[in-house]
Amino acid sequence: MQPVLGQTSLLFIRAAQQLHKLMLPRQRQGAFLQVVTPVVIQDLGLASAPKPLKPKKPKGHTEKVKHFVDYKRLVVRGGSGGDGCMSFTSLYRKEFAGPDGGNGGNGGHVIFQASSNCKSLAHLKSVITAESGMKGATRMCHGRNAEHTYIEVPPGTIIRRESAESVGNLDKVGEICIVARGGAGGKGNYFFLTNENRAPAKAELGAKGQEERLRVELRTMAHAGLIGFPNAGKSTLLRAISRARPKVAAYPFTTLNPHVGIVEYDDYEQVAVADIPGLIKGAHQNRGLGISFLRHIQRCACLLYVLDLSSGEPWTQLQDLRFELEQYEPGLSQRPHAIVGNKVDVEGAQDVLAELQAHVDLPVFAVSAKYRTGIEPLLDHLRELYDKHAGKGT
Ligand SMILES: Nc1nc2c(ncn2[C@@H]2O[C@H](COP(=O)(O)OP(=O)(O)OP(=O)(O)O)[C@@H](O)[C@H]2O)c(=O)[nH]1
Numbered sequence: 220m221q222p223v224l225g226q227t228s229l230l231f232i233r234a235a236q237q238l239h240k241l242m243l244p245r246q247r248q249g250a251f252l253q254v255v256t257p258v259v260i261q262d263l264g265l266a267s268a269p270k271p272l273k274p275k276k277p278k279g280h281t282e283k284v285k286h287f288v289d290y291k292r293l294v295v296r297g298g299s300g301g302d303g304c305m306s307f308t309s310l311y312r313k314e315f316a317g318p319d320g321g322n323g324g325n326g327g328h329v330i331f332q333a334s335s336n337c338k339s340l341a342h343l344k345s346v347i348t349a350e351s352g353m354k355g356a357t358r359m360c361h362g363r364n365a366e367h368t369y370i371e372v373p374p375g376t377i378i379r380r381e382s383a384e385s386v387g388n389l390d391k392v393g394e395i396c397i398v399a400r401g402g403a404g405g406k407g408n409y410f411f412l413t414n415e416n417r418a419p420a421k422a423e424l425g426a427k428g429q430e431e432r433l434r435v436e437l438r439t440m441a442h443a444g445l446i447g448f449p450n451a452g453k454s455t456l457l458r459a460i461s462r463a464r465p466k467v468a469a470y471p472f473t474t475l476n477p478h479v480g481i482v483e484y485d486d487y488e489q490v491a492v493a494d495i496p497g498l499i500k501g502a503h504q505n506r507g508l509g510i511s512f513l514r515h516i517q518r519c520a521c522l523l524y525v526l527d528l529s530s531g532e533p534w535t536q537l538q539d540l541r542f543e544l545e546q547y548e549p550g551l552s553q554r555p556h557a558i559v560g561n562k563v564d565v566e567g568a569q570d571v572l573a574e575l576q577a578h579v580d581l582p583v584f585a586v587s588a589k590y591r592t593g594i595e596p597l598l599d600h601l602r603e604l605y606d607k608h609a610g611k612g613t
């Protein structure tokens with residue numbers, strides 16, 4: 220049966236036809252369908268769940284792979300103020316024409332600004348110094364005030380002093396926080412001219428800029444985090460679902476720093492997935508790669524437990540992982556999560572999978588990250604988790 224087009228669709232198609240006539244032939248290709256199809260689909264109620272897109276761009280070829288930085292300690296220094304000038308002028312037929320030293324300019328501040336252009340803290344230098352103001356000069360010339368130094372940081376950045384005292388939280392794009400103030404410029408001797416003192420022989424030095432040691436961290440790191448024992452195949456899985464390129468090798472602790480990859484869907488929504496270095500028993504007591512990686516897990520809205528189906532009993536792996544998370548922060552293991560059984564291509568993995576399914580109450584997504592099978596249902600479920608727990612509405 221032919222579907223009957225709704226009123227909105229008909230009106231929209233007519234408008235699009237008119238627009239199409241005005242387009243250049245080069246612009247026309249596919250444009251009509253691109254514009255009209257989503258409206259018709261919506262109007263007829265044919266809209267379905269968003270589908271993950273395969274990455275169109277090839278992976279990069281450069282050797283250097285950047286890891287994700289969500290915590291940095293740095294020193295910020297405001298610019299110093301310019302010194303005031305001490306000078307006396309002498310003119311034709313007026314030898315002692317009085318003081319004429321100008322004021323120094325103010326030093327610039329260091330200002331952090333939340334911006335959607337950056338995603339991590341990797342670009343922050345360990346020492347950030349703002350410009351200094353210029354010195355004052357003779358003939359009452361004031362020094363130039365320095366420009367402020369704006370540093371872009373991702374929204375959700377928390378700034379603290381070394382003593383853990385909060386300096387600021389930048390949650391929305393455009394918000395700013397002055398982290399180090401510049402020094403004021405010194406006054407020149409002209410400033411001190413009074414009726415009592417017609418020849419002041421004093422000028423000020425510019426003040427030093429404020430210096431602070433800061434800890435900058437991100438409140439959220441990714442929408443979903445891949446958690447598992449070393450060698451479970453987390454990095455292989457992230458490579459399979461995104462353009463990220465974490466190192467993969469057949470020995471434990473290959474990944475030493477977290478990597479974040481982006482999964483794209485056909486409604487242009489992007490879901491960030493983090494590959495977190497492997498956890499081992501006793502990680503909450505700083506064993507293995509230590510407690511810092513548990514901190515990364517805290518910053519993911521959803522968790523994907525990646526279990527290795529080729530190793531003995533994956534359900535004990537799951538228990539151990541949950542235990543470690545729970546010891547680090549009560550309730551952490553109860554974050555919205557899904558269970559992924561990796562290496563389903565290995566011999567005997569199907570039997571282990573059936574047994575694992577009997578031990579857990581959630582569905583297990585059986586995938587082979589290496590051969591990229593079973594990925595699609597996992598990504599569909601990831602999107603559901605994202606919509607419910609990590610998306611814009613939450
Ligand atoms: N047969 C098979 N091997 C896999 C699969 N996924 C990963 N591997 C292999 O398992 C080994 C470990 O993979 P990684 O992705 O480095 O594991 P990881 O969990 O990131 O390990 P760490 O970074 O050390 O925590 C590599 O030799 C992979 O080739 C899979 O689906 N099937």
Ligand SMILES: [Mg+2]
Pocket residue numbers: 453454455465466467473474494
């Ligand atoms: Mg890895």
